[in-house]
Amino acid sequence: MDEQKTMDFHHKAYVCIDVFENRKPVLLVSxxxxxxxxxxxxxxxxxASYYRVVGIGHILEKDPSLKEVMDLQPDEEAERSSPDSSWVRTNLSGPTQ
Ligand SMILES: [Zn+2]
Structure with missing residues (x-):
């Protein structure tokens, strides 16, 4: 098992209010x-009123498909068009040259 899999259950994560209140699925991880x-x-x-801080383990428990993007690096994001779609990753920092 790699390090991401053993990430602290209570590691801080931000969710938008829609995800927090279970109104919408997570479609963007950044x-x-x-x-x-x-x-x-x-x-x-x-x-800040549109966001909440939660333990990352709670999010992964609720939606195990998010584990696919737990190897996301800083300044990357992953997006999908629906909970059944595959993730599309983008590097936010762009080319360095
Ligand atoms: Zn939202």
Whole structure:
């Protein structure tokens, strides 16, 4: 087993309010500044009231398909169009040259 699989259950992760309240599935996982964000993929105002901090283990327990992207690196994101679709990864930092 690699290190990601043994990540602390209570490791901090951000979710949008839709995911937090089980209104929408996680369709976007991003790692700005190496944080973990699990979002519904829709636009939200840049306001803390639209986000919640939870233990990452709770999110993975609720949606085991998210384990596929637990090897995501900082400044990468993974997006899917539905919970049954495969993840499409993007590097947010872009080419360095
Ligand atoms: Zn949302």
């Amino acid at each position: 790692r700005p500044d190496a944080d973990w964000c699990f979002l519904c993929g829709e636009e939200h105002p840049d306001d």
